[in-house]
Structure formats: structure tokens, C-alpha cells
Amino acid sequence: MTRTRRLAAAYIALAAAVAVLFALNLFWGSVSLAPGAVLTALLGKGGDALAGNIILQLRLPRAVMAALLGAALSAAGYLLQTFFANPIAGPFVMGVSSGAKLAVALTMVVFLDRGMLTSSATMIAAAFAGAMAAMAFVLAVARRVQRMSILVICGVMIGYICSAVTDIVVAFAQDSNIVNLHNWSQGSFSGMTWANVQAAALVTLPVLAAAFLLSKPMAAYQMGEEYARSVGVNVRLFSAMLVLLSSLLAACVTAFAGPISFVGIAVPHLVKQLLGSAKPLHVLPGCCLGGAAFCLFCDLLARSLFAPTELSISSVTAVFGAPVVIWLLVRRSQEGAR
Amino acid sequence: MKEHFLCGAQGLAIGYGKTPLLSDICLGVQPGQILTLIGPNGAGKSTLLRTLAGQLAPIGGTVLLEGRSLADYTGTQRAQKLALMAPHSRRMELTTCFDFVSAGRYPYTGRLGILSAEDRQQVHRALELVGAAQLADRDFNRISDGQRQRILLARALCQQPEVILLDEPTSFLDIKGKIELLTILGTLAHTQKLAVILSLHELELAEKIADTVVCVSPGGVSGVLTPEQAFQPENIRALYGLTEQQYTALFGTPEPEAETAPAGKPQFEHYVRSGQKLLRCGYTTGTCAALGAAGAARLLLTGREPETVALRTPKGIVVEVAPLWCRRSDTGAACAIRKDGGDDVDVTTGLPVVASVVLEPDVPGVRIFGGEGVGRVTKPGLDQPVGEAAINHVPRRMIAEALEREAENAAYTGGFAVTISIEGGAETAKRTFNPHIGVEGGLSVLGTSGIVEPMSQQAILDTIQLEMNQAVLRAKNAPGPRRLVLAPGNYGLDYLASALPQFERFPVVKTSNFIGDTLDMAATAGFEQVLLVGHVGKLCKLAAGVMNTHSHTADGRAEVFCAHAALCGASREVCAALMDAATTDACLDILDGAGLRGPVLESILAAIQMHLDRRAGGAFRVGAVLFSNQHGPLGETCIAKELMKEWQN
Numbered sequence: 002m003t004r005t006r007r008l009a010a011a012y013i014a015l016a017a018a019v020a021v022l023f024a025l026n027l028f029w030g031s032v033s034l035a036p037g038a039v040l041t042a043l044l045g046k047g048g049d050a051l052a053g054n055i056i057l058q059l060r061l062p063r064a065v066m067a068a069l070l071g072a073a074l075s076a077a078g079y080l081l082q083t084f085f086a087n088p089i090a091g092p093f094v095m096g097v098s099s100g101a102k103l104a105v106a107l108t109m110v111v112f113l114d115r116g117m118l119t120s121s122a123t124m125i126a127a128a129f130a131g132a133m134a135a136m137a138f139v140l141a142v143a144r145r146v147q148r149m150s151i152l153v154i155c156g157v158m159i160g161y162i163c164s165a166v167t168d169i170v171v172a173f174a175q176d177s178n179i180v181n182l183h184n185w186s187q188g189s190f191s192g193m194t195w196a197n198v199q200a201a202a203l204v205t206l207p208v209l210a211a212a213f214l215l216s217k218p219m220a221a222y223q224m225g226e227e228y229a230r231s232v233g234v235n236v237r238l239f240s241a242m243l244v245l246l247s248s249l250l251a252a253c254v255t256a257f258a259g260p261i262s263f264v265g266i267a268v269p270h271l272v273k274q275l276l277g278s279a280k281p282l283h284v285l286p287g288c289c290l291g292g293a294a295f296c297l298f299c300d301l302l303a304r305s306l307f308a309p310t311e312l313s314i315s316s317v318t319a320v321f322g323a324p325v326v327i328w329l330l331v332r333r334s335q336e337g338a339r
Numbered sequence: 340m341k342e343h344f345l346c347g348a349q350g351l352a353i354g355y356g357k358t359p360l361l362s363d364i365c366l367g368v369q370p371g372q373i374l375t376l377i378g379p380n381g382a383g384k385s386t387l388l389r390t391l392a393g394q395l396a397p398i399g400g401t402v403l404l405e406g407r408s409l410a411d412y413t414g415t416q417r418a419q420k421l422a423l424m425a426p427h428s429r430r431m432e433l434t435t436c437f438d439f440v441s442a443g444r445y446p447y448t449g450r451l452g453i454l455s456a457e458d459r460q461q462v463h464r465a466l467e468l469v470g471a472a473q474l475a476d477r478d479f480n481r482i483s484d485g486q487r488q489r490i491l492l493a494r495a496l497c498q499q500p501e502v503i504l505l506d507e508p509t510s511f512l513d514i515k516g517k518i519e520l521l522t523i524l525g526t527l528a529h530t531q532k533l534a535v536i537l538s539l540h541e542l543e544l545a546e547k548i549a550d551t552v553v554c555v556s557p558g559g560v561s562g563v564l565t566p567e568q569a570f571q572p573e574n575i576r577a578l579y580g581l582t583e584q585q586y587t588a589l590f591g592t593p594e595p596e597a598e599t600a601p602a603g604k605p606q607f608e609h610y611v612r613s614g615q616k617l618l619r620c621g622y623t624t625g626t627c628a629a630l631g632a633a634g635a636a637r638l639l640l641t642g643r644e645p646e647t648v649a650l651r652t653p654k655g656i657v658v659e660v661a662p663l664w665c666r667r668s669d670t671g672a673a674c675a676i677r678k679d680g681g682d683d684v685d686v687t688t689g690l691p692v693v694a695s696v697v698l699e700p701d702v703p704g705v706r707i708f709g710g711e712g713v714g715r716v717t718k719p720g721l722d723q724p725v726g727e728a729a730i731n732h733v734p735r736r737m738i739a740e741a742l743e744r745e746a747e748n749a750a751y752t753g754g755f756a757v758t759i760s761i762e763g764g765a766e767t768a769k770r771t772f773n774p775h776i777g778v779e780g781g782l783s784v785l786g787t788s789g790i791v792e793p794m795s796q797q798a799i800l801d802t803i804q805l806e807m808n809q810a811v812l813r814a815k816n817a818p819g820p821r822r823l824v825l826a827p828g829n830y831g832l833d834y835l836a837s838a839l840p841q842f843e844r845f846p847v848v849k850t851s852n853f854i855g856d857t858l859d860m861a862a863t864a865g866f867e868q869v870l871l872v873g874h875v876g877k878l879c880k881l882a883a884g885v886m887n888t889h890s891h892t893a894d895g896r897a898e899v900f901c902a903h904a905a906l907c908g909a910s911r912e913v914c915a916a917l918m919d920a921a922t923t924d925a926c927l928d929i930l931d932g933a934g935l936r937g938p939v940l941e942s943i944l945a946a947i948q949m950h951l952d953r954r955a956g957g958a959f960r961v962g963a964v965l966f967s968n969q970h971g972p973l974g975e976t977c978i979a980k981e982l983m984k985e986w987q988n
Contacts, residue, residue: 086429088432214450214451216451216452217445217448217450217451217452220442220452221442221445223429223431224427224429224431224439224442225425225427225429227394227425228425228427228442230394230414231392231393231394231418231422231423231425232414232418232442232443232445232446232498233413233414233415233416233417233418233445233446234414234445235414273432273433274433277433278433278438279431279432279433279434280438282451282452282453
């Protein structure tokens with residue numbers, strides 16, 4: 002069985018990449034720490050208190066979050082691609098991330114004006130509401146137009162509208178919040194707390210598990226809605242689940258790290274090529290590993306490339322993700338012309 | 340009956356939304372059977388298939404699978420019994436044909452859809468069943484259209500269904516692909532006892548593969564038809580809205596005449612063997628008239644255009660043909676039958692004989708009239724009195740019998756008025772002897788047997804030779820001298836049977852018009868005593884030495900009577916009347932009037948004897964017996980007298 006061997010090799014490679022990048026994220030930073038100091042901090046053997054703080058309170062939660070949200074983001078992308086039967090669908094291009102962003106920005110401004118701190122749960126709820134609103138709009142459009150390209154353009158337009166509104170909201174926010182809000186709206190993994198990680202994990206992990214359990218009907222659905230129905234899939238329930246799960250994942254990511262572009266498209270595609278399979282059963286775990294590795298890698302670049310200045314995470318993911326999307330579009334049109 | 344269907348529907352109404360697209364659909368299919376849906380685009384074949392597959396809820400009625408409503412099945416239960424193969428257009432990423440086919444195991448795999456060893460085996464089996472085992476590891480996107488359809492079929496088979504529904508599986512395939520796919524389907528249905536329902540556009544293929552057919556047209560859905568019923572040209576033309584020309588362009592056999600019967604209709608197939616040749620018989624104008632009358636009467640009495648009409652001819656052979664056309668007129672209905680002379684092509688072959696029938700509930704019986712193209716009797720002595728339509732008594736009886744049978748079938752107690760006409764009969768008649776024999780304005784409707792046996796000269800000579808050979812065998816077995824009876828035609832045989840039954844024990848050979856040739860054959864065969872029994876109209880020609888009595892060769896009947904009457908001292912007026920007589924029976928009437936019948940016949944018989952002796956050339960003793968239908972026995976030649984006396988013993 003060459004296929005199982007290939008799958009195993011691919012999973013091992015992905016896991017190794019995640020491990021190596023995770024380690025690099027801990028060792029590498031604006032404050033240079035000796036590897037020994039990092040290890041002692043991780044093992045909790047006292048030592049330098051500052052180094053311990055940097056590792057345990059800053060770098061470790063940030064790395065865990067990057068891995069977690071990366072996995073969530075690529076899984077969300079894969080679910081949307083399955084739902085729309087389009088390889089360039091994703092939370093960012095469909096405007097779902099932007100919808101969540103707008104809702105979160107509004108919530109933050111309202112809450113901060115009243116001097117309240119926004120809890121993780123509130124943020125996720127707001128993001129989810131925004132994501133669902135954007136999704137509802139996209140679905141309404143999808144019912145009218147059959148052409149996927151038009152649907153994607155609509156999604157992008159919704160994204161622009163939401164971003165513009167968010168910018169206006171930010172402009173009217175109090176000065177003290179602006180920097181914070183601005184950073185967030187560009188997308189960043191900085192400033193993650195363990196509380197954030199906990200909340201994100203509570204949402205993301207069950208949703209990912211649920212998505213994995215849907216991989217059987219997903220495989221049938223990939224062959225067409227009609228076919229799925231003919232083999233006994235409850236298509237209505239199944240597509241509702243797909244929309245719900247992908248929106249939850251995208252909302253969760255947006256609530257903590259702001260909109261992050263192209264991960265949802267690029268990672269599933271690269272993973273499929275690596276695995277040599279498009280079966281959801283194989284691709285979903287691969288997506289989680291691949292998304293984690295990709296976000297760890299991009300975050301590493303974002304904070305170390307021009308240190309101490311941090312780049313927004315979207316700037317980095319776009320540089321690596323956008324070319325994949327362009328390549329996908331070109332290949333698709335070539336095949337269409339064939 | 341309906342409960343036995345594996346999968347079926349009763350009173351089904353289908354469509355999208357609330358308004359039914361089609362309703363009152365009743366159909367069903369048995370294991371091992373292929374049901375084909377045919378009909379124009381947009382009529383609802385796909386909608387019907389999707390409803391039968393449970394993809395679309397019926398608007399009314401139920402779909403039954405093994406006697407249970409399909410709606411009562413869960414998705415998985417349904418998928419284990421019934422598979423739908425719809426066109427697949429989606430690109431599949433990184434999917435091998437094996438992967439693709441394995442998707443069909445959906446109703447059997449566990450929560451995550453992981454294939455067991457049994458599942459893998461079923462996938463391989465399905466691939467083998469469709470002859471695509473070698474494609475297992477190929478990329479699904481990179482196989483041909485024909486291969487793709489096979490893979491789709493294999494995926495459906497993976498569901499181990501009992502019923503499989505296919506929506507236009509042959510679209511986009513080349514002809515080889517179509518034939519291969521349908522062959523696989525046929526084999527599957529018959530070996531795996533699968534019930535198959537499929538929609539097809541290729542009628543010629545549908546006709547080959549289908550066990551039963553359902554026609555889906557925008558106006559409604561037919562019941563379950565046999566292919567013979569469904570592929571009637573009229574049905575196909577109505578279903579697809581084709582004109583006759585369009586239909587013929589596609590399916591018809593190219594024939595020069597526009598008025599030939601469309602392909603697929605029954606043709607009269609009765610053959611006579613002659614030597615090594617097989618000759619096709621035809622039917623007479625009289626048979627055509629009777630068939631047409633039956634067709635028109637059936638249209639009037641049942642309201643349905645008959646597809647074929649049939650009758651038993653006096654000869655005992657059943658003739659079944661499709662009418663050329665059959666339609667209602669203002670007062671009744673008319674039906675046209677094309678005259679088919681078989682291999683005996685004469686002037687009337689191909690002419691449409693039209694019978695127009697009017698129901699006369701208050702007048703019992705059948706009244707027969709001659710219309711356009713049918714001649715009128717102008718001289719006495721013919722089968723019908725002067726002034727009547729030239730339709731002889733046998734065809735008249737056939738027409739009446741045919742109508743009485745139709746009336747009986749429809750429980751109709753009234754009478755009929757029939758007008759027989761022959762399109763183009765008047766022009767054709769000018770090329771026949773009709774004006775001369777006293778029929779004017781058209782053709783005669785003739786025929787005593789109802790059947791035209793092929794008349795090619797060699798064929799007849801071959802047949803006579805054959806009969807002669809059989810006669811020799813019979814004569815050899817009998818003691819005493821070899822004896823033979825000859826009769827020119829049916830009249831002679833009838834007379835023999837009624838007036839001279841004692842001679843029927845001797846071998847009889849029908850000479851047709853070839854009396855001379857038959858005598859030669861009898862000489863070669865070694866017969867010693869030959870008796871010729873014939874109608875005076877034929878045999879009087881022998882008195883002039885005419886040994887082939889066909890009217891194409893020579894006539895001379897009036898001349899014979901005239902000459903012999905003159906020899907016997909008839910007046911000039913009598914001679915003139917004889918020359919002008921239409922038939923020999925008329926001649927006899929004239930002679931009776933002049934009191935000269937006895938001597939003239941005596942004289943003629945002597946002349947016949949002389950010519951017979953000359954032809955026989957001493958090989959055997961030969962005599963002739965003459966009769967007429969009207970006048971009965973007319974006498975015999977001297978040798979015939981001797982022979983008859985000898986044969987009595």
C-alpha cells in the first residue's frame with residue numbers, strides 16, 4: 002500500500018515541521034535568549050525570572066495560539082471549499098472574516114467606551130454573529146448566481162465594505178484604544194494570554210472534532226449534492242453543519258487574531274498535494290497540522306524579520322498564500338478552456 | 340399485477356413546486372428487466388427518474404419499492420436497494436477511479452467511511468462487472484467519456500442495488516461507447532437480476548435493449564408498453580412531433596414511392612416454392628377491397644385507427660396488412676390498401692384500393708358500389724349484370740364477410756354501404772383488356788382465391804413440372820395405364836370436383852395457361868391417357884391452335900365461335916353478334932338463340948381434338964371436356980368420351 006505509506010510520511014513530516022517551528026518560535030525573539038535559559042524556563046526550574054516570563058507568558062501562549070488558530074483557519078477554509086465546491090473559497094475571500102472583524106470592532110469600541118474590558122466569550126460571540134451575518138449574505142447571493150467567480154467577487158466586496166466600516170468605527174474610537182484596535186484589525190498573534198488560549202481551545206478543538214466526524218458525508222458531497230442525497234446524506238442538515246462549523250472556526254480566529262488572509266485557501270491545497278489525496282478523512286487532520294505549521298512560520302517571520310517592529314500577520318500570510326491562490330486560478334481557467 | 344413490481348409507481352404526479360409537470364403515472368419494473376423511458380427533451384424524463392429515485396418528493400401518488408412507499412425508507416436503507424446514476428460533471432481532485440467507485444459503498448461503511456476488506460472487494464467486483472478493472476488506479480479526470488460512464492455505473496453498482504436508475508447514460512458517448520455501455524447494462528440486468536430503468540435518446544438502441552418502454556411526452560406518460568407497441572412509427576412521430584418526412588428520413592427504408600407502406604409494418608409474406616426459387620405471393624384487388632372495408636368499418640365502430648387488418652382468403656391463407664391510410668370522412672370513413680401482386684407485377688400493383696364505408700343502422704346487410712377507378716359492366720355475360728360495378732361475386736362476398744365480422748366484433752346490428760374505388764384505376768384500365776371484354780371506366784375487382792400466385796413464366800412452368808413429377812409418382816403406383824387429368828385453372832378444378840368427382844382419384848395437374856407446354860411435359864413423363872377439363876373460355880382457344888391461352892399471347896375466342904358458326908350455316912347477323920360478344924358465355928347465349936349451339940360446339944370440339952392430337956404427336960391419347968359456369972357441361976371431344984368411359988371402371 003504505497004498510499005498509506007505516503008500518508009504516514011506526509012503526516013510525520015507535517016508534525017515534525019510543527020514541532021520544529023514551535024521550538025523556533027520559543028527560541029527566537031526580539032529578546033535573545035540562550036537555548037539553555039529557554040529550556041530551564043520551560044521546565045520551570047527557576048533561573049532567570051525575566052526569561053521565564055518571556056517564555057511562559059509571552060512566547061508560549063503566542064505559539065500555542067498560532068498553532069491552534071492556524072489549524073482552525075485552514076479547516077474553516079477547507080470546509081467552505083467543500084461547501085461551495087470551489088478551491089478558492091475561504092473565510093477571507095468570502096467576507097466571513099471581515100464580517101466577524103466588523104462585529105468585533107463594534108463590540109470593542111462600545112465596551113471600551115464604557116470602560117469595560119471585553120471578555121473572550123463576548124468577543125467570540127460577536128465575531129460569530131458577524132461571521133454568520135456575512136455568511137447569510139453570501140448564501141443569499143449564491144442562491145441567485147451559479148457562477149463561483151461572481152460569488153467570490155461578492156465575498157471580496159463584502160470584505161471591503163466591512164473593512165471600510167471598521168475603519169470608520171476605529172476613526173471614531175477614543176485615542177487610547179486606537180493603537181490597540183488598529184493592531185488587531187490588521188491581524189496579529191501578539192498579546193495572547195493563557196485565558197485567550199483556553200477560550201480559543203474550548204471552541205476550536207470540539208469544532209475540529211465535529212468537522213472530522215463529518216468527513217464521510219463530506220466525501221459524498223464532494224461528488225455533488227445530488228449524488229450525496231442519492232446515497233442517503235441528509236443534505237440540508239449537512240450543509241447547515243458545514244456553514245455553522247466553518248463560521249465558528251473563522252469567528253474564533255478573528256476574535257483573537259483579527260482577519261488573517263489566504264491561510265484558508267493555501268494550506269488545504271498544499272496539504273492535498275502533499276498527501277496525494279483529496280479525501281476529507283485524510284485532508285482534515287493534514288489541514289490542522291499544515292495550518293499550525295504555516296501560521297507558526299508566518300508569525301515567526303512577522304515578528305523577527307524587522308524586529309523590533311512587528312509586521313501584521315496578514316502581510317506575511319498574503320505573501321506566501323496569495324501566489325498559491327493565483328496559481329490555482331490560472332490552473333482552473335486552463336482546465337476550463339481545455 | 341402491480342404489487343409484483345420490484346419498483347413502481349401508481350397514480351404518481353411529479354414536478355417541481357406545486358403544479359404537477361406530469362400526473363397519473365403508472366409504471367413498474369421487475370428484476371432482470373430493462374424499462375426504457377423515451378420522449379422529447381424537457382418532457383420530464385429526468386424529473387420522473389429523480390422522483391422514482393427518491394430525490395424529489397412526488398406531488399401526488401406514491402413510489403413503491405418492494406411494496407413499501409419509498410418515503411418510508413431511511414436514506415441508507417433506500418441507497419442499499421436503489422441507485423441513481425446521474426450525469427457527473429464535477430472535476431474530482433486527486434481521485435483515482437478506485438476512490439471514485441468506492442464512494443458507492445457509502446450506505447455500508449461506518450461512521451468515518453473507512454473501507455473494510457469486504458468493501459474493497461465489492462469495489463473491485465463492481466469495476467470488473469463494468470469491464471473497468473484496469474482503470475482502478477487511473478486518475479478519474481484523465482479517462483475517456485466512455486470509461487467515465489462505466490466508472491459511474493460501477494459506483495452505482497457498489498451500492499449493491501436491486502434497482503438501478505440511469506439518466507441518459509449514453510449522452511456524449513460515441514456510438515461504440517453507447518453500444519458498449521448498453522451491452523454491459525443488458526448483461527447486468529439479465530445475469531445479476533437487476534431491475535433497470537433508464538432514459539435514452541437513441542431510439543434505435545432503446546428498441547434493441549428495452550424489455551418494456553414508457554413514453555414520456557409533455558402531454559402525459561404512457562403505460563408500460565412492449566417495444567413493438569412503443570416503436571410503431573405513428574407513436575414515435577406523435578411522441579416527438581415528427582412529420583412523416585422527418586420520420587422517414589431517419590428511420591424509413593428508402594422506397595421510391597411516397598405512398599409505400601412505412602417501414603416496420605407487416606407485409607404479406609406468403610411464398611410458393613418453385614424449383615429452387617421462392618416466389619412471394621400477392622393479394623388480389625378483391626382482397627384489397629375487403630381489407631379496406633374492414634379497416635374503415637373498424638375505425639367507425641371502435642373509433643380507433645386499425646394498425647393492421649386481416650382476413651382469411653377463400654384459398655385459406657390469412658392476409659394481414661397495414662392500411663396505407665385510414666381516416667374519417669364527412670359521412671363515414673375510408674381506408675386504403677395498397678395492391679401487392681407479390682412477385683407477379685401486373686398493372687394494378689401498387690395502386691391504392693380505397694373502401695369508403697358508411698354505417699346504415701336502419702338498412703341491414705351490405706350494399707356495395709363501385710367508385711372512381713372501378714369499371715362498369717357494359718356487356719352481358721360477365722360475372723355481374725350490365726350496369727353494375729365490375730366487382731365480381733367472390734370479392735363481393737369477401738367484402739360482405741369482412742364487414743359482418745367487424746359488426747359482430749363491435750356488436751353492431753345495422754348495415755353498411757361500401758364504395759370501392761381504385762386511385763388511378765381509370766388510366767390503368769386503358770392498358771388492359773377491360774374495354775374489350777365489356778368493362779369500361781376502370782378496373783375490375785377480381786379474384787377467386789384472393790391470392791395472386793406469382794406468374795412469371797418460368798416460375799409457372801417450374802411449378803407445373805413439379806406437379807407433373809408428383810403426378811408421375813402417383814400414376815406409377817396405380818395399376819393399368821398411366822392416366823392424368825389436366826385443368827387450366829381454379830374453375831376447371833372446381834368443375835372437376837363438382838361434376839366429375841369420380842376422376843379425382845387420378846393425378847391432377849394445373850396447367851395454368853400453358854396447355855401446350857404441359858402436354859409436352861406429360862409426353863416426356865410417359866403418360867398414356869390425358870384428360871383436359873377446362874372452361875370453354877380457355878379451351879375454345881385450342882380450336883384455333885392457340886396452345887398458350889393467356890390473353891397476352893392471343894385471344895381469338897370470338898373468332899373461333901364466329902368461324903365455326905359460319906361453317907354450321909349461321910347468318911351474317913349471328914356471326915356479327917358473336918364477333919361482338921364479350922365472353923364465351925355470351926356467345927353460347929347467341930348460339931342458343933340461333934339454335935346452333937349443338938353443331939357449333941361439335942365443330943369446335945372436333946377442331947380442339949385435332950390440335951390436341953397434333954401436339955401430343957401420338958405420345959398418348961388426349962381428350963378435352965368443356966363446361967361453362969353459366970351453362971354447365973358443354974360436351975367433350977371424341978377421345979375424351981372414350982377415355983371417360985374407360986376410366987369409369
